[in-house]
Amino acid sequence: MRALAAAEVPVFGWNRSEATVEAAHADGFDVYNDLPETLLRAAEEDALIVLGVPVYAVAELLSVIVEYAPQCALTDVVSVKEEVQALVEAAGLGDRFVGSHPMAGNEYSGWQSTDSRLFEGAPWVVMADGDPEVTERVQCMAVTVGAHIVETDPVTHDGAVACISHVPHLVASALATTGVEESIGGGDLALQLAAGSFRDGTRVAGTSPSLVRSMCEGNRRAVLPVLGHMIEELQACYRELWSEGTVADLTARGNAAHAHYKEVKRHTDEPTEPAD
Amino acid sequence: MRALAAAEVPVFGWNRSEATVEAAHADGFDVYNDLPETLLRAAEEDALIVLGVPVYAVAELLSVIVEYAPQCALTDVVSVKEEVQALVEAAGLGDRFVGSHPMAGNEYSGWQSTDSRLFEGAPWVVMADGDPEVTERVQCMAVTVGAHIVETDPVTHDGAVACISHVPHLVASALATTGVEESIGGGDLALQLAAGSFRDGTRVAGTSPSLVRSMCEGNRRAVLPVLGHMIEELQACYRELWSEGTVADLTARGNAAHAHYKEVKRHTDEPTEPAD
Numbered sequence: 001m002r003a004l005a006a007a008e009v010p011v012f013g014w015n016r017s018e019a020t021v022e023a024a025h026a027d028g029f030d031v032y033n034d035l036p037e038t039l040l041r042a043a044e045e046d047a048l049i050v051l052g053v054p055v056y057a058v059a060e061l062l063s064v065i066v067e068y069a070p071q072c073a074l075t076d077v078v079s080v081k082e083e084v085q086a087l088v089e090a091a092g093l094g095d096r097f098v099g100s101h102p103m104a105g106n107e108y109s110g111w112q113s114t115d116s117r118l119f120e121g122a123p124w125v126v127m128a129d130g131d132p133e134v135t136e137r138v139q140c141m142a143v144t145v146g147a148h149i150v151e152t153d154p155v156t157h158d159g160a161v162a163c164i165s166h167v168p169h170l171v172a173s174a175l176a177t178t179g180v181e182e183s184i185g186g187g188d189l190a191l192q193l194a195a196g197s198f199r200d201g202t203r204v205a206g207t208s209p210s211l212v213r214s215m216c217e218g219n220r221r222a223v224l225p226v227l228g229h230m231i232e233e234l235q236a237c238y239r240e241l242w243s244e245g246t247v248a249d250l251t252a253r254g255n256a257a258h259a260h261y262k263e264v265k266r267h268t269d270e271p272t273e274p275a276d
Numbered sequence: 277m278r279a280l281a282a283a284e285v286p287v288f289g290w291n292r293s294e295a296t297v298e299a300a301h302a303d304g305f306d307v308y309n310d311l312p313e314t315l316l317r318a319a320e321e322d323a324l325i326v327l328g329v330p331v332y333a334v335a336e337l338l339s340v341i342v343e344y345a346p347q348c349a350l351t352d353v354v355s356v357k358e359e360v361q362a363l364v365e366a367a368g369l370g371d372r373f374v375g376s377h378p379m380a381g382n383e384y385s386g387w388q389s390t391d392s393r394l395f396e397g398a399p400w401v402v403m404a405d406g407d408p409e410v411t412e413r414v415q416c417m418a419v420t421v422g423a424h425i426v427e428t429d430p431v432t433h434d435g436a437v438a439c440i441s442h443v444p445h446l447v448a449s450a451l452a453t454t455g456v457e458e459s460i461g462g463g464d465l466a467l468q469l470a471a472g473s474f475r476d477g478t479r480v481a482g483t484s485p486s487l488v489r490s491m492c493e494g495n496r497r498a499v500l501p502v503l504g505h506m507i508e509e510l511q512a513c514y515r516e517l518w519s520e521g522t523v524a525d526l527t528a529r530g531n532a533a534h535a536h537y538k539e540v541k542r543h544t545d546e547p548t549e550p551a552d
Contacts, residue, residue, distance in 0.1 A: 103471045123469050150468060157469075159461020163454050164470040168477040170523060173530020174509035175447055178439050180533045184501045185435020191540040192426060193399050193433075194440040195379040198537075200476040201444040205534035209527040216523045225460045227514050233450035234507045242500060247446060247492045251485040254449020257456045258481035261474075264467040 003145040006116035014038040023111040039068035051076035055218035062091040073134040080219040081154035098130030120146035162222035176205035279421040282392035290314040299387040315344035327352035331494035338367040349410040356495040357430035374406035396422035438498035452481035
């Protein structure tokens with residue numbers, strides 16, 4: 001919302017939290033705490049409705065949209081696409097819906113964490129083969145805030161984000177628990193010594209657990225095999241270190257995979273060099 | 277070396293790579309490719325010798341130090357402390373040795389990756405209970421480049437770094453392989469979509485595999501239980517997601533552990549906020 005407003009796109013919003021609505025109001029934004037009122041205005045102005053809630057809250061919201069704004073163009077920015085698509089179709093809103101997902105975010109929550117430049121240079125996934133007029137409106141919104149469009153289908157999207165977002169969040173959580181586990185050398189001295197590898201490897205463990213749960217639980221089908229792969233890689237590494245005293249295999253493959261990732265990003269994105 | 281020179285401390289160095297020596301020379305540094313020549317000068321000037329090589333190269337270097345500069349004060353910046361201590365004692369150099377380990381670095385290698393500000397604000401671990409004069413010289417070096425001293429013993433150090441550095445490197449490698457594994461949703465589309473969580477979670481997979489191998493293999497005794505803990509956490513999460521459809525336990529504990537880590541860092545360090 002902040003990014004759209006910064007781009008001078010007319011935008012108004014709804015949030016279920018009164019505190020968030022007050023904070024946004026205080027910053028001069030046009031926001032409501034009353035959902036029917038918001039949706040009636042959306043219907044009147046033929047707005048593009050953007051659902052930005054955890055996946056578990058989508059069905060309830062759709063039931064209100066069906067009542068107050070069933071003709072509006074509809075998209076979402078939820079991190080799973082197959083389940084949202086199914087929920088939208090079950091609500092009878094499939095014809096005016098084109099799902100999407102901007103690949104940007106941070107580990108903070110709430111109005112004070114919004115960032116008008118969040119989407120600059122980020123990929124914004126838009127589902128292919130939807131209604132052309134709705135597709136155009138969704139793509140236009142993405143491009144307006146500085147993102148670039150990647151078209152794909154829900155299943156491919158969900159497998160991809162399991163690999164590059166959902167499981168990385170779980171891995172960061174597991175790594176964070178390791179740092180406090182005194183029986184294996186963790187604890188306050190260890191945390192005092194922690195430098196970049198621990199800081200960056202655990203950063204997204206700071207994400208709200210309810211958001212991570214929503215992403216991973218809503219994408220369970222795709223997350224499980226990726227988590228299984230991660231476990232197998234670490235087990236193979238454990239066995240190699242235990243029996244042969246080396247971690248040669250994992251470190252070589254991990255380094256090659258990382259080089260390939262940097263190469264792919266270089267060709268598709270403005271390169272974003274991480275801090276050290 | 278660059279950091280010491282920037283602090284106007286007289287410093288000279290040795291490197292086994294001719295290319296590195298040439299690059300350092302070109303930048304105006306006093307460096308040698310000939311080890312005996314370097315050590316004879318160290319002995320003559322009563323220098324503090326700082327060993328900065330992978331753990332597998334320590335024994336060979338010590339055998340040359342014994343020959344040319346056995347009276348010099350000696351420290352090291354190797355990432356494991358128990359094994360280096362044992363090697364130094366086996367070489368008969370234990371009396372003039374106080375091991376140390378600066379907790380700073382990046383994923384790049386070679387002279388062009390040196391950074392005069394690398395140690396600013398970083399913890400520099402110095403082994404407790406060593407020769408007071410050598411200890412003072414090592415601590416003085418650390419403080420001069422902007423680091424702060426943390427005193428501990430080799431076993432505690434090695435357990436801590438297994439948790440907050442060595443295993444995080446292996447986890448980053450495993451996560452990087454996940455991103456390219458097409459059978460589970462990885463591949464070039466996934467990598468194009470990758471945002472901050474994947475970028476930061478895999479960053480240190482870009483570290484030279486020989487350096488990661490040296491750290492982890494040299495600290496095998498402490499790394500194995502931490503790696504085992506990491507595997508158990510992910511397995512428990514897999515089981516919870518499979519059987520109950522939730523990742524509540526891991527995400528709650530990971531979030532609490534991360535909050536504790538931030539709190540500990542706040543009390544011991546200048547806080548370094550990561551980029552989004």
